[in-house]
Amino acid sequence: xxxxxxxxxxxxxxxxxxxxxxxxxxxxxxxxxxxxxxxxxxxxxxxxxxxxxxxxxxxxxxxxxxxxxxxxxxxxxxxxxxxxxxxxxxxxxxxxxxxxxxxxxxxxxxxxxxxxxxxxxxxxxxxxxxxxxxxxxxxxxxxxxxxxxxxxxxxxxxxxxxxxxxxxxxxxxxxxxxxxxxxxxxxxx
Amino acid sequence: xxxxxxxxxxxxxxxxxxxxxxxxxxxxxxxxxxxxxxxxxxxxxxxxxxxxxxxxxxxxxxxxxxxxxxxxxxxxxxxxxxxxxxxxxxxxxxxxxxxxxxxxxxxxxxxxxxxxxxxxxxxxxxxxxxxxxxxxxxxxxxxxxxxxxxxxxxxxxxxxxxxxxxxxxxxxxxxxxxxxxxxxxxxxxxxxxxxxxxxxxxxxxxxxxxxxxxxxxxxxxxxxxxxxxxxxxxxxxxxxxxxxxxxxxxxxxxxxxx
Amino acid sequence: xxxxxxxxxxxxxxxxxxxxxxxxxxxxxxxxxxxxxxxxxxxxxxxxxxxxxxxxxxxxxxxxxxxxxxxxxxxxxxxxxxxxxxxxxxxxxxxxxxxxxxxxxxxxxxxxxxxxxxxxxxxxxxxxxxxxxxxxxxxxxxxxxxxxxxxxxxxxxxxxxxxxxxxxxxxxxxxxxxxxxxxxxxxxxxxxxxxxxxxxxxxxxxxxxxxxxxxxxxxxxxxxxxxxxxxxxxxxxxxxxxxxxxxxxxxxxxxxxxxxxxxxxxxxxxxxxxxxxxxxxxxxxxxxxxxxxxxxxxxxxxxxxxxxxxxxxxxxxxxxxxxxxxxxxxxxxxxxxxxxxxxxxxxxxxxxxxxxxxxxxxxxxxxxxxxxxxxxxxxxxxxxxxxxxxxxxxxxxxxxxxxxxxxxxxxxxxxxxxxx
Numbered sequence: 001x002x003x004x005x006x007x008x009x010x011x012x013x014x015x016x017x018x019x020x021x022x023x024x025x026x027x028x029x030x031x032x033x034x035x036x037x038x039x040x041x042x043x044x045x046x047x048x049x050x051x052x053x054x055x056x057x058x059x060x061x062x063x064x065x066x067x068x069x070x071x072x073x074x075x076x077x078x079x080x081x082x083x084x085x086x087x088x089x090x091x092x093x094x095x096x097x098x099x100x101x102x103x104x105x106x107x108x109x110x111x112x113x114x115x116x117x118x119x120x121x122x123x124x125x126x127x128x129x130x131x132x133x134x135x136x137x138x139x140x141x142x143x144x145x146x147x148x149x150x151x152x153x154x155x156x157x158x159x160x161x162x163x164x165x166x167x168x169x170x171x172x173x174x175x176x177x178x179x180x181x182x183x184x185x186x187x188x189x
Numbered sequence: 190x191x192x193x194x195x196x197x198x199x200x201x202x203x204x205x206x207x208x209x210x211x212x213x214x215x216x217x218x219x220x221x222x223x224x225x226x227x228x229x230x231x232x233x234x235x236x237x238x239x240x241x242x243x244x245x246x247x248x249x250x251x252x253x254x255x256x257x258x259x260x261x262x263x264x265x266x267x268x269x270x271x272x273x274x275x276x277x278x279x280x281x282x283x284x285x286x287x288x289x290x291x292x293x294x295x296x297x298x299x300x301x302x303x304x305x306x307x308x309x310x311x312x313x314x315x316x317x318x319x320x321x322x323x324x325x326x327x328x329x330x331x332x333x334x335x336x337x338x339x340x341x342x343x344x345x346x347x348x349x350x351x352x353x354x355x356x357x358x359x360x361x362x363x364x365x366x367x368x369x370x371x372x373x374x375x376x377x378x379x380x381x382x383x384x385x386x387x388x389x390x391x392x393x394x395x396x397x398x399x400x401x402x403x404x405x406x407x408x409x410x411x412x413x414x415x416x417x418x419x420x421x422x423x424x425x426x427x428x429x430x431x432x433x434x435x436x437x438x439x440x441x442x443x444x445x446x447x
Numbered sequence: 448x449x450x451x452x453x454x455x456x457x458x459x460x461x462x463x464x465x466x467x468x469x470x471x472x473x474x475x476x477x478x479x480x481x482x483x484x485x486x487x488x489x490x491x492x493x494x495x496x497x498x499x500x501x502x503x504x505x506x507x508x509x510x511x512x513x514x515x516x517x518x519x520x521x522x523x524x525x526x527x528x529x530x531x532x533x534x535x536x537x538x539x540x541x542x543x544x545x546x547x548x549x550x551x552x553x554x555x556x557x558x559x560x561x562x563x564x565x566x567x568x569x570x571x572x573x574x575x576x577x578x579x580x581x582x583x584x585x586x587x588x589x590x591x592x593x594x595x596x597x598x599x600x601x602x603x604x605x606x607x608x609x610x611x612x613x614x615x616x617x618x619x620x621x622x623x624x625x626x627x628x629x630x631x632x633x634x635x636x637x638x639x640x641x642x643x644x645x646x647x648x649x650x651x652x653x654x655x656x657x658x659x660x661x662x663x664x665x666x667x668x669x670x671x672x673x674x675x676x677x678x679x680x681x682x683x684x685x686x687x688x689x690x691x692x693x694x695x696x697x698x699x700x701x702x703x704x705x706x707x708x709x710x711x712x713x714x715x716x717x718x719x720x721x722x723x724x725x726x727x728x729x730x731x732x733x734x735x736x737x738x739x740x741x742x743x744x745x746x747x748x749x750x751x752x753x754x755x756x757x758x759x760x761x762x763x764x765x766x767x768x769x770x771x772x773x774x775x776x777x778x779x780x781x782x783x784x785x786x787x788x789x790x791x792x793x794x795x796x797x798x799x800x801x802x803x804x805x806x807x808x809x810x811x812x813x814x815x816x817x818x819x820x821x822x823x824x825x826x827x828x829x830x831x832x833x834x835x836x837x838x839x840x841x842x843x844x845x846x847x848x849x850x851x852x853x854x855x856x857x858x859x860x861x862x863x864x865x866x867x
Contacts, residue, residue, distance in 0.1 A: 028441060032434040036689075039431060046531035050506045055528040059259050059304040227705055255523045327717075331523070334708065335716035370726070410716075413526065413533040420534075421704025425697060432693030439690045442682050446481055447865065 062189035064181070067120065075137045077125060080188045084125040084133055085176055086149070086162070087186075094160040095119065097147065103163030107172045111161045114175050122186065123162040124176050127151040129169035134158060149173070215368055217341045220400065224340075224407055227422060230415050231408050233265040238387050239405025240264055242398045245385050247329060250321060250376075252309035255330035256409055259303040263412060264405075268303070275301040278308040322362050324375035333403070334410045340403040342368070347399035350378035473659055478677035479684050480665035482861050486560075487663065488691035489553040494651060495692060496546045501644050503539040507532075511591065513637035515630045518593035519718040537707040543585055544710040545699045547733035550578060558779075559800050561788030562664040568780040570657035575776050577650045582734070584643040587636040589731060590628075594715030599728050601628045601636070607741075610763035627721065667860045668788025669853055676857035727817065735814030736807055741769040742818045743830040768830065775837050782837060784845035792851040796844045803836045 053061075063080040065087060070076055075088040090098070095111075095118050102108035115121055127134050129151065135141040136149035136158075144150035144157030146165045151157075156167030163172040178188040223232040240261065243253070258275035262268055279298035284290050290297060301308055311317035318325050333339040345368040353365035353372070363373040380395045387393055408414070452458045452467060461467040510529050512521040525532035554574070557563055563571035590601040605622050609615040624631030662671055671677055678684075702709055710732060714725045730738050744765040790797040806829050813826040854860035 028434070028438050032431070032438050035427075035431045035434060039427060046534050047502065047506050049530040050532060050535060051509065052530050054510075054524070054530060054532070055259075056257070056304075056524060057528075059257065064302070255520070255527065260527075331716045335713050337713050417533065417537075417704055417707070421700065424700055424704065428693060428697050428700065432690065432697060435686065435690040435693050439686045442686050446678060446683065447861065 062187050064185065064187045067184040067186060072119070077137055078188070080124075080176060085188060086121070086123050086125040086137060086173075088121045090119050090121055090160060094147065098159065098161035103159060103161060103172065104165040106164050106170065109161075109163060109172055114161050114163075114172070116178070116180060120186075121160070121162060122175065122178055122188070123173040125149075125173070127153065127156055127169055128164065128171040128173065129154055129156055129167070134173075217338045217345045217368060220341055220344055220403075222340055222404060222407070224404070224414055227418055229418055231264075232404065234389055235401050235404050236264040236408055237266070238389065238391060238398075239401040239403070239408075241385060241387065242380075242402040243329070243405055246379050246398075247402065248307075248310060250310055250317070250326040251329045252311075252326075253307050253330040253409055254309065254328045256307045257303065258301060258305055258307060260412065262303075264408070271303050275303050275305060277301075280305050280308050322375065326376070329406055329409065331410045333407045339410075340407045343403040343406055344399045346374070347380055347402070348396055473655070473680075474685070475679065475681040477659070477680040478662065478671070478674070479680050480663055480671060480676060480857050481678045481683075482665050482667065482857050483663060483684070484666055485687075485691060486552070486556040487665075488688055489549050489556060491688045492691060492695055493546065493549045493553055496542060496549055497644070497647060497651065500539065500542050500546060501648070503535045503542065504641070504644065507535055507539055508637075508641060511637075513591065513634050515593060515633055515719070518591065518633060522592045534703075537703045541699060541702045541707060541710065543588065544731070544733065545695075545702075546581065547585070549695070550581065551733070554578065555804055557664075558803075559790045559797075560664055560666060561668055561783065561785070561790070563780045564783065564785075564788050565780065566661050567657070567664065570654060570661075571780055572777050573650055573654045573657060575773065577647055577654060579773060580643055580647050580650060584640060584647065585731065585733065587640045587643070590633065590636045591640060592715060593633065593719045595717045595719055595723075595725050596712045596715040596728070598628060598719035598721065599724055600730055601632065603728060604730075605632075607766050607769075610760065610766045629721075664788060665857055666789060666791060667854055667857055668792070669855075669857055669860070672856045673858075729815055732811065732815070735812075736810035737769050737772065737814070739810045739814035739826045740772055740830045740833065741765045742814075743823075743827045744768060745823075745827070768834075772833060775834070779837065779841070782845075783841045785848065785850070787850040787853065792853055793844070793848055794851065795848045796841075799836065799840050799844060803833075803840075806832045806836070 061081060063078060063085075065076075065078050067087065067089070070087065070089045072089050073091045073094075075086055077084045077086055079085070098111040098121075099118075102110055112118070114123075125133055125137070130153060132151050132153035134149035134151040134156070136143040142150045142152075144166070146157055146159035148158040148160045148162060148165075151167065151169065154168050156169035157165050158169075158173055159165050161172075162175075164170070176188050178186050181187050223230060223235065258271055258278075261271040261274060266274070278301045280301045281290065282297045282299035285297060296312075311320060314325055327335075333343060336342045338345070346366060349367040349369070351365055351367050353359050357365065357372070359365055360373060363375060364377050365372055366374040380398045382395050383393050385393050385398070391397060411417075451471075452461055457467055507525060510521065510525045510532060512518055522536070525536050527533075529535075557571065557574070586600075586604060590597045605619055605628065608618045608622060611618055620626065622632070623629065624635060662677075712729060717725075729735075742765060744761045785793065785796070787793055790800050810826070810829045810833065813822055813829060816822045818826070854863065
């Protein structure tokens with residue numbers, strides 16, 4: 001509050017408060033200010049919370065995918081939380097290739113840490129470098145030297161487990177949280 | 190004291206016109222609702238019955254455009270049940286890989302999901318009119334807020350079908366309803382005693398069904414009602430304390446002004 | 448002066464940017480008449496409601512879509528899916544009504560105590576401009592939910608401009624950006640609804656500059672004559688305003704939580720339909736007195752005069768009367784020639800004031816009724832009285848009223864009251 005005592009001359013100087021009933025007034029001032037501050041804090045929350053994801057957005061936070069139409073060696077792209085997710089039913093050759101090593105030096109990781117069932121690879125289709133969408137989903141796309149995905153922006157190459165092998169990308173393609181809700185059905189998110 | 194009284198008087202008087210806007214039509218019989226009053230809440234069993242009435246009777250002609258299947262969880266259904274109810278309806282699937290939305294003139298459909306809006310009975314208003322002798326069944330998701338009287342009005346309409354009084358000129362295809370403006374309503378009496386069997390064993394009288402579905406539609410229009418009233422009581426109690434403190438402080442600070 | 452602050456950071460800033468000195472002068476040491484009653488709470492209250500409206504409005508705008516095919520549903524999405532969206536929306540809806548309640552009381556307080564008189568004419572005129580801008584803001588804002596009342600209210604009111612001679616139809620088309628109220632109209636109304644509150648904010652700043660120039664009027668209407676007449680704004684009026692705010696919030700939030708649609712019209716929960724007009728188009732309650740004046744001019748009234756129809760139609764006359772009723776308020780400082788400000792010392796004006804207030808409320812009531820029969824007649828008499836009061840009663844009383852003796856000073860008046 002104000003650091004001054006310049007009320008001299010006014011009809012009602014502050015001074016008279018100081019003499020008697022000082023402690024009671026201080027208590028009253030303090031409790032009123034506390035209650036007011038609590039109220040202002042609580043009142044701010046609804047305003048802030050309106051900017052958090054709303055119920056209709058949260059309702060789309062998980063995506064259910066039926067895998068049964070996907071045949072071996074085929075990939076599909078589904079949208080999950082506004083991002084593309086690559087789902088690939090890998091061939092035995094691709095699985096063997098993926099299990100052979102831990103991938104590149106940058107982000108070594110075992111293939112079974114990246115999959116729940118060996119034939120199904122589920123990764124977020126966003127290059128970990130600067131966010132481009134790698135090629136390799138459609139037949140005829142360049143798949144890079146490791147037969148996985150190739151990012152056209154800066155030449156990053158991913159293997160059949162979605163691990164980074166060559167190029168500027170720092171990390172493997174992210175694996176989104178997902179679970180199998182049936183033999184050939186998953187829920188992402 | 191005098192001034193406060195005046196303040197209240199003027200505030201009241203200024204707001205007065207809003208309340209007294211010409212209320213025409215017959216007086217609606219007032220029902221007792223669980224959601225009335227400052228501590229009002231929705232009766233979950235009644236909500237479920239109301240949904241059953243809506244789904245098996247109203248939804249044949251009326252949409253509830255603002256509602257999603259996921260909202261049914263708030264009525265007391267489990268997530269699995271809501272999913273199952275959703276899957277029972279079909280919604281347009283959107284363009285397939287070939288870019289088609291229709292095959293052989295029929296829209297491509299898929300089972301609905303909880304994140305879908307409740308499927309409307311007609312694809313568009315023109316289709317709705319075509320199927321109802323030119324009358325458009327209104328969307329029901331906001332009906333209790335969109336009509337004076339709210340739930341009382343819906344209940345009154347549903348139970349207000351009568352024989353027209355002698356000499357009343359009823360137009361072809363219209364029905365007499367005591368509480369509808371002009372008494373001529375295109376909708377035939379929708380509720381028939383025992384038309385549905387409530388899962389909880391409640392006797393399905395016309396009055397019971399009308400009450401349940403009116404309560405359900407109140408929830409559909411104001412799903413925030415319970416939270417709003419609960420929050421309101423806490424906040425007003427808080428404010429009452431705060432205002433009392435301020436009043437004490439004001440008296441104290443002003444005690445030396447002469 | 449800045450050296451008065453003990454805190455070195457505050458002193459450093461204030462030496463370069465004297466915001467703290469300004470605050471100190473306008474909200475702390477600011478000398479305020481010591482006899483202000485609770486009617487003087489409504490000015491600061493209006494300022495607080497403006498802030499609440501701007502804040503809730505900004506967060507609502509983050510979730511609103513100004514497109515005819517999406518607007519109604521986007522408001523319902525706010526009500527249903529956005530976290531606390533229903534609370535913000537109801538705060539904003541009821542806040543608009545509360546804003547007008549508070550401002551109406553503030554205006555009538557100014558009228559009763561003669562706060563518009565020399566040297567506060569510009570303070571009053573800026574106030575009338577704030578009121579006008581508020582009405583414009585409320586009007587475009589009411590269009591945004593794109594319900595039936597939104598659509599038809601916008602249609603009816605924009606059509607009023609068609610009475611402008613020669614270019615009227617062109618103006619209406621220009622307002623619409625098309626041939627009816629449609630998407631371009633909704634879009635621009637949204638842009639204006641976001642802009643105008645900040646215009647109000649700027650006008651409020653000017654209102655305060657003008658207020659602080661000659662300080663507040665007070666119930667005696669006698670100017671401040673010395674330090675004995677005043678007390679510092681803080682803590683006396685900060686705590687009094689805070690207490691008033693508490694009472695106000697109890698009422699405002701009471702409506703928001705327990706009767707959020709009390710001031711609203713059910714028809715606005717039906718999505719806009721350009722093919723169906725609701726049975727009764729009624730503006731929001733705060734416009735009703737003006738709506739009554741608009742409808743008060745009878746067709747045959749002008750015909751009877753013979754010459755007038757050539758230059759003015761009944762519709763045009765109604766529009767002129769409606770806008771004139773507000774414009775006329777700006778001239779109040781010169782229409783009222785009384786040397787005495789406060790109605791407390793004007794025995795006849797006091798009754799004229801209460802009659803004027805009653806008449807205004809009556810106009811509001813009439814505005815909400817169908818314009819038929821007795822209602823129409825009463826509406827005409829009331830409209831007449833509104834103008835008669837301002838144009839005849841007020842100037843006449845200013846000249847001939849015998850006023851009561853004024854107290855020597857504010858402090859003398861307070862003493863006299865206490866010794867009773």
